[in-house]
Amino acid sequence: MGKASVFGGESQRTAKGRIDFIRYAGVVDFDALYKRVVKWFNKRGYDFYEVLYKDKPPELEIEWHAERKLDDFYKYHMEIYFHIFDIEEVEAIKDGKKKKMMKCRFWVNFDPKVEYDWQGRWSKNEFTKKLLDFYIKFVIRREFQLNIADPFWYITYDLHNIFKEQLGMETAGNVR
């Protein structure tokens, strides 16, 4: 089995090792964001796991991992990492109601990956592993890029847009 990063792999990583991020400083309705994102994953048939929840006030680190089996060979993995700094609980009025919100500096990044041969059928010995590598890199490379990786790329940007909308960012919106 193996994993291919949808966002380009090692050569596209920033110095901090994380790629494609959103940063926001202001008031955030974290509860509403959390619920909306979990609902989004559940609606699309993803298995959602909260891998890390490190609360060390005024900092908070969260890591989410969602996966979905596409078929008996491919699986989508979405890793979302949050780092929230300078958290201060505030009361704000949203939609005419008083609500507890979080005034903070918010950093989230997305790392989508596609796993092939998630059942490990081709990883039983070295010969079948090499055969699988050859198959993925040369035989079905185009099909993998067009039919498997590209749609997941745009699914990630849908999720990216949900974060921007929920945070109330001016640059929310997606033409696709």
Added chain:
Amino acid sequence: MSEMRIIVDGLTLNYEGLFNVKDFYMMIDRFFWEKGFDKREINNMEKVHPDGKYIELELQPYKKLSDYAKIIIRIFIRMFDVKEVEVEVDGKKVKTNQGRIEILLDGFLETDWEGRWESKPSFIFLRTIFDKFIYKTYINRHEAMLKSEVNQLKTQIKSFLNLYRYRA
């Protein structure tokens, strides 16, 4: 490592006045969608200050021209003191934004983006010879295409911002 050439380096645009941030972002997104570029949003930062918002955006949409060449347009956008204002347009009150924008455009041509010709030093040498002598016509064509796309984007941005200059 693939071969990356800078074709357009540091084309800048500055504007101060009225504009709509959402419409501006959607205009750029639509431009790349219509031109067949794949979306890539590296960094999107927004800070809320008492004087207005500070928005920083780094986009790197790309288009694969073949399994050997790819063009990338990098856009750095910084918006300062972005505030929501109400203006009157044709007798109607419209909500828009006011602030200062700085835009930096770069264009890159990436060859051997799949990394097939970098496993051995002899392959890298062959790739260099191929790029300089055999594939030269195509490289020039790709470079011309990239310059044209960047210029079209710059013109589109200028037209969009000029529209707001005369609206209020």
